[in-house]
Amino acid sequence: MKPLSARQRDVLQATVHHYVDTIEPVGSRTLIQRFGIPVSSATIRSAMGALEQRGLLTQPHTSAGRVPSPLGYRHYVDCLLPEPGAAVQHLERELTGISLRWAALDDLMRQLARRLTDFTGLMSLITRPVRPTSSLEAIRLASSGDRLLVMLVEAGGRGRQLNLRLPHGAEDELSAIERWTDQQLEDGSLNWGSLPPQLQRSGALLRSAIEQGSPPVDQQVVVHGLSRLAAEPEFRSANELKPLLELIDDQPAALVEHASTSRVWIGDEHPQIALQTCSVVQAPYHCGADGIGQVALIGPMRMAYATAKAAVQRVAHHLDLLLS
Numbered sequence: 001m002k003p004l005s006a007r008q009r010d011v012l013q014a015t016v017h018h019y020v021d022t023i024e025p026v027g028s029r030t031l032i033q034r035f036g037i038p039v040s041s042a043t044i045r046s047a048m049g050a051l052e053q054r055g056l057l058t059q060p061h062t063s064a065g066r067v068p069s070p071l072g073y074r075h076y077v078d079c080l081l082p083e084p085g086a087a088v089q090h091l092e093r094e095l096t097g098i099s100l101r102w103a104a105l106d107d108l109m110r111q112l113a114r115r116l117t118d119f120t121g122l123m124s125l126i127t128r129p130v131r132p133t134s135s136l137e138a139i140r141l142a143s144s145g146d147r148l149l150v151m152l153v154e155a156g157g158r159g160r161q162l163n164l165r166l167p168h169g170a171e172d173e174l175s176a177i178e179r180w181t182d183q184q185l186e187d188g189s190l191n192w193g194s195l196p197p198q199l200q201r202s203g204a205l206l207r208s209a210i211e212q213g214s215p216p217v218d219q220q221v222v223v224h225g226l227s228r229l230a231a232e233p234e235f236r237s238a239n240e241l242k243p244l245l246e247l248i249d250d251q252p253a254a255l256v257e258h259a260s261t262s263r264v265w266i267g268d269e270h271p272q273i274a275l276q277t278c279s280v281v282q283a284p285y286h287c288g289a290d291g292i293g294q295v296a297l298i299g300p301m302r303m304a305y306a307t308a309k310a311a312v313q314r315v316a317h318h319l320d321l322l323l324s
Contacts, residue, residue: 007039012051017035018034023233025061057072070269084307088307088311091311094115098111098112112124113222113223115315123228123229124223125296127220127221136189138181148170162209167205180196189260193269193271229244229298255272255298257270259282262284263282264282277300277301279305280296281305281309282294282312286324287323295312
């Protein structure tokens with residue numbers, strides 16, 4: 001994306017802050033009055049129009065002000081995220097007190113999840129550590145007629161093969177999907193949510209085969225604050241909340257992806273369709289030989305990202321100190 005001007009950055013950041021605080025579209029006059037931007041309303045309107053053309057702001061109604069789009073939130077998180085407020089330091093002191101009282105990991109997870117929700121107002125989730133399954137290092141594909149031979153090269157030099165039926169026309173995608181998997185594995189794992197549209201046919205076949213061939217992991221999960229999530233204006237419709245409730249009932253661990261670094265998922269970036277109207281902020285923690293667990297906050301895309309990101313990282317860091 002072409003870099004934003006300084007004025008556009010100020011307007012985008014102010015629009016995000018206003019909408020997170022008020023849940024109301026914002027106009028140029030409000031931005032000037034509330035944030036003290038020292039320019040005319042016409043200049044602000046011009047900047048907002050430019051941001052809307054680039055897909056970073058959107059206008060819910062013709063006569064309404066603007067609100068951030070999912071792409072606008074992504075740019076804000078990647079480029080404009082402020083330092084977390086002083087309250088995060090208070091949270092860190094509280095975590096130290098909680099850590100000294102824990103008697104068992106399950107009890108600690110419940111206390112920390114409750115504190116995360118109280119601090120942020122978002123639904124929190126902490127997974128118990130699990131040993132990672134054999135990590136993929138490379139995927140090689142070879143077609144023969146209507147069959148596709150998939151060689152999965154795992155850590156330690158181990159390998160396994162899959163013999164699949166090749167969908168008609170998918171052979172043209174094999175070189176591209178192999179290059180895509182190489183790049184993904186260089187970054188650490190396969191993020192199926194970023195699969196290009198033109199590779200969906202072969203990608204869906206490959207993903208299904210890999211996941212069905214892997215043994216399921218029974219991972220204990222603590223979830224707290226579902227009532228907070230249900231109270232948000234974005235989820236007052238039963239149709240919006242139902243897929244998420246079903247996912248929590250059936251596969252709560254699927255609310256977070258296994259990751260070795262902190263990550264923010266916004267809207268349909270997350271592989272789970274039930275989370276396409278949400279944002280997920282997560283950070284990993286380690287427990288010696290027991291593997292890796294995840295700390296996460298889940299809420300509407302309209303969230304205080306700086307606070308949420310700092311909070312999950314602080315909790316993950318304290319779990320690291322206690323368990324490693």
